[in-house]
Amino acid sequence: MAAFDEMLPEVSGLRRPYSAYDRWLKEQDPARLTEKMQDAERVFRKTGITFAVYGEQEASERLIPFDIVPRIISGNEWRRLTQGIEQRVQALNAFLDDIYHRQEILRAGRVPSELIARNEAFLPEMIGVRPPAGVYTHIIGVDIVRISEDEFYVLEDNARTPSGVSYMLENRETMMQLFPELFQKIKVRPVENYPQLLRQSLAAVRPQSTKGAPTIAVLTPGSFNSAYFEHAFLADQMGVQLVEGQDLRVVDGHVAMRTTEGYKQIDVLYRRVDDSYLDPLTFRPDSALGVPGIMDVYRAGNITIANAPGTGIADDKAIYSYMPEIIEFYTGRKAILGNIPTWRCSEPDSLKYVLEHIDELVIKEVHGSGGYGMLVGPAATKKECETFAKKLAAKPSNYIAQPTLALSTCPILTEKGLAPRHVDLRPYVLVSDRIQIVPGGLTRVALKEGSLVVNSSQGGGTKDTWVLDD
Amino acid sequence: MLLGRTANGLYWMNRYIERAENMARLVDAGLRMALTRTQSASEEWNSVLLSAGSDVTFSQKYSDYTAANVADFLLRDTSNPSSTMSSIETARNNARMVRTALTRETWESINEAWMALKRMLARPIDERDLPSVLDAIKRETALIRGSFYGTMLRNEIFDFSQLGTYVERADNTARILDVKYYVLLPSISWVGSTLDNYQWESILRSVSAHRSYRWVYDADYKPTNIADYLILNVRMPRSLTFCYRFLSEHLKFLGDDYGERHACHATAEKTQTMLRAGSIKDIFDTGLHEFLAKFIRDNTKLGDEIAQDYRFN
Numbered sequence: 161m162a163a164f165d166e167m168l169p170e171v172s173g174l175r176r177p178y179s180a181y182d183r184w185l186k187e188q189d190p191a192r193l194t195e196k197m198q199d200a201e202r203v204f205r206k207t208g209i210t211f212a213v214y215g216e217q218e219a220s221e222r223l224i225p226f227d228i229v230p231r232i233i234s235g236n237e238w239r240r241l242t243q244g245i246e247q248r249v250q251a252l253n254a255f256l257d258d259i260y261h262r263q264e265i266l267r268a269g270r271v272p273s274e275l276i277a278r279n280e281a282f283l284p285e286m287i288g289v290r291p292p293a294g295v296y297t298h299i300i301g302v303d304i305v306r307i308s309e310d311e312f313y314v315l316e317d318n319a320r321t322p323s324g325v326s327y328m329l330e331n332r333e334t335m336m337q338l339f340p341e342l343f344q345k346i347k348v349r350p351v352e353n354y355p356q357l358l359r360q361s362l363a364a365v366r367p368q369s370t371k372g373a374p375t376i377a378v379l380t381p382g383s384f385n386s387a388y389f390e391h392a393f394l395a396d397q398m399g400v401q402l403v404e405g406q407d408l409r410v411v412d413g414h415v416a417m418r419t420t421e422g423y424k425q426i427d428v429l430y431r432r433v434d435d436s437y438l439d440p441l442t443f444r445p446d447s448a449l450g451v452p453g454i455m456d457v458y459r460a461g462n463i464t465i466a467n468a469p470g471t472g473i474a475d476d477k478a479i480y481s482y483m484p485e486i487i488e489f490y491t492g493r494k495a496i497l498g499n500i501p502t503w504r505c506s507e508p509d510s511l512k513y514v515l516e517h518i519d520e521l522v523i524k525e526v527h528g529s530g531g532y533g534m535l536v537g538p539a540a541t542k543k544e545c546e547t548f549a550k551k552l553a554a555k556p557s558n559y560i561a562q563p564t565l566a567l568s569t570c571p572i573l574t575e576k577g578l579a580p581r582h583v584d585l586r587p588y589v590l591v592s593d594r595i596q597i598v599p600g601g602l603t604r605v606a607l608k609e610g611s612l613v614v615n616s617s618q619g620g621g622t623k624d625t626w627v628l629d630d
Numbered sequence: 631m632l633l634g635r636t637a638n639g640l641y642w643m644n645r646y647i648e649r650a651e652n653m654a655r656l657v658d659a660g661l662r663m664a665l666t667r668t669q670s671a672s673e674e675w676n677s678v679l680l681s682a683g684s685d686v687t688f689s690q691k692y693s694d695y696t697a698a699n700v701a702d703f704l705l706r707d708t709s710n711p712s713s714t715m716s717s718i719e720t721a722r723n724n725a726r727m728v729r730t731a732l733t734r735e736t737w738e739s740i741n742e743a744w745m746a747l748k749r750m751l752a753r754p755i756d757e758r759d760l761p762s763v764l765d766a767i768k769r770e771t772a773l774i775r776g777s778f779y780g781t782m783l784r785n786e787i788f789d790f791s792q793l794g795t796y797v798e799r800a801d802n803t804a805r806i807l808d809v810k811y812y813v814l815l816p817s818i819s820w821v822g823s824t825l826d827n828y829q830w831e832s833i834l835r836s837v838s839a840h841r842s843y844r845w846v847y848d849a850d851y852k853p854t855n856i857a858d859y860l861i862l863n864v865r866m867p868r869s870l871t872f873c874y875r876f877l878s879e880h881l882k883f884l885g886d887d888y889g890e891r892h893a894c895h896a897t898a899e900k901t902q903t904m905l906r907a908g909s910i911k912d913i914f915d916t917g918l919h920e921f922l923a924k925f926i927r928d929n930t931k932l933g934d935e936i937a938q939d940y941r942f943n
Contacts, residue, residue, distance in 0.1 A: 388726070392729045392730050395730050396729070396730040401730075402730050404635065406635065407633050418633065418634045418941050419631050419633055420631070420632045420637050420884075420888070420941060421888050422941070
């Protein structure tokens with residue numbers, strides 16, 4: 161299965177967005193490029209940009225590999241993508257508001273009720289609660305794949321706490337340090353203002369009762385969390401406090417942080433802690449990562465939690481398959497960005513098909529993330545397929561299946577020169593009184609030849625993503 | 631405004647950076663003694679361990695007080711929480727936690743020191759390499775200090791960091807003196823023997839002051855001068871008086887910034903006043919050991935009060 165290469169498609173030769181870069185690349189001494197590649201690794205290691213991978217003891221401070229060939233998107237392609245993303249994000253927020261209030265979409269029979277009621281990501285505690293400014297998902301990462309010149313699909317919506325944006329920023333920073341001359345030659349739209357936009361966006365959705373400038377804080381599970389670097393990075397770049405649960409408590413009906421001068425009120429909390437750990441009084445009682453009583457403060461409208469609790473119901477993989485219906489229901493139009501065809505294994509006909517074609521499909525856990533617990537049929541051995549089929553048959557509703565798509569490729573620099581590798585794209589979307597999409601995103605690349613799994617926890621790397629100002 | 635937890639992280643980060651370096655200095659002084667006097671080397675290593683506050687944990691693990699054992703225990707043993715490696719690891723963990731409060735240069739210097747020392751201390755140190763390892767430790771901590779002083783804003787973040795540095799340093803200097811106080815006591819013969827001379831130099835060496843001593847006092851080592859230098863000299867960067875001058879100053883900045891004075895202010899000022907008014911004769915008259923023991927207690931109390939007054943936990 162020959163995949164579409166974004167730089168050098170076999171049929172049409174060099175694609176336009178890459179023409180200026182290709183000219184520059186041909187003038188470079190290969191030895192110098194190899195040197196730059198090592199420079200990049202040194203820069204990352206020195207600044208401590210590491211990503212802890214669960215289950216790998218030795219690698220508790222592993223770097224995500226970075227490739228120095230940029231992924232380039234033309235202005236036109238980007239405009240199309242942003243229209244589709246905006247529409248999708250509007251629909252996601254409308255869906256969440258509906259699900260936690262009148263549930264029109266269930267009454268209309270477009271989404272089965274049992275999919276919501278039995279779903280762990282659905283929080284009954286959020287029923288009837290309207291978040292400040294009516295925004296549920298303040299920060300979304302939409303995973304997009306491409307399979308040809310014109311075909312883009314949404315692979316997944318990340319509506320809980322999408323990570324990786326710090327890599328988007330650091331990748332750009334690193335590229336600008338390594339190749340300043342490239343940015344003189346080629347007009348690339350900037351992504352550097354993301355932290356400012358995030359801060360403005362969070363400030364815009366502060367509780368109504370906030371007097372003066374809101375106090376914003378980033379809530380992290382702590383310095384041993386795999387994404388701690390990102391939490392610290394974002395707090396630093398926004399100029400706000402990085403807090404842990406142990407710093408916070410409810411004081412006089414507000415959430416407050418313990419400072420060297422006593423307790424200070426927080427108005428907007430950008431939390432990077434999962435729903436179930438957020439409030440031991442409401443959710444998991446054993447959680448030490450959250451704030452006892454924060455949900456009462458939230459329901460009283462005295463704090464903004466971004467993203468709102470309970471948004472996971474919108475990015476659940478079982479709900480994903482209904483996104484075309486959801487988008488049409490709330491926006492009145494067909495989805496601009498398509499879904500990947502998805503079999504819901506909970507449906508007997510689909511299950512039958514999936515079991516028969518297991519070696520051709522990608523099968524995912526409905527609630528899984530990070531590339532764990534999934535099967536890539538064509539890459540799996542017969543035995544792996546059989547073992548997985550047993551798991552699937554035992555609990556069909558726990559799985560969805562999708563065709564193995566020929567994800568587009570983009571070249572990476574290897575010891576033997578350029579070589580195509582599969583990529584995806586995660587643009588970051590900010591929602592407040594408006595929707596903003598930073599021109600760029602995180603391109604994840606499967607470094608192993610032929611591999612389709614781009615997750616950093618499974619050996620994937622990243623690239624700088626350029627949106628051309630053309 | 632600073633999170634209490636951040637203030638705590640800054641304070642301990644700096645205590646541990648200071649400690650990582652102090653361990654190297656103590657081993658350096660011990661090594662010197664062992665090289666110049668082969669007779670009772672194990673006694674010397676024992677006092678090095680006492681100064682480091684690690685004698686009990688050491689004896690649980692070793693029975694021989696040899697250079698190799700002590701150097702290994704104080705520099706690279708991660709089961710010893712005060713070893714250079716443990717200290718730099720703890721310092722880095724704290725730095726990671728308070729990263730948003732540090733300049734990029736400061737964070738990078740700590741991270742690089744951690745990487746360099748981890749590499750260097752991964753395997754047992756060959757005796758021939760010990761001097762270069764000790765130099766490298768001092769160089770790495772000097773780089774941290776350099777980027778810290780060179781790039782950090784002089785605000786509350788700086789103040790809490792400095793409090794950690796000087797509480798640790800005062801404790802370290804006082805302990806070194808206390809372990810060897812008996813060699814500084816006036817004896818019948820006022821002219822020091824060769825042995826005394828080595829002992830005195832060793833004390834100065836463990837606070838890196840064996841050269842600067844001669845710039846301030848006579849070329850000859852005299853116990854009262856050594857004690858005066860390490861306790862009362864206001865210009866000597868590791869003396870108790872020097873440490874308390876800066877502790878009081880940074881506490882005053884915090885008090886002024888926040889508009890509030892706490893128990894720690896009173897404690898620091900009391901010690902500072904005592905040091906300012908005191909003469910080395912008074913100290914010897916009341917008893918050097920008694921003086922140092924009380925100082926160490928008060929210094930520990932100051933650390934506890936700072937933690938409580940500024941809501942570290």
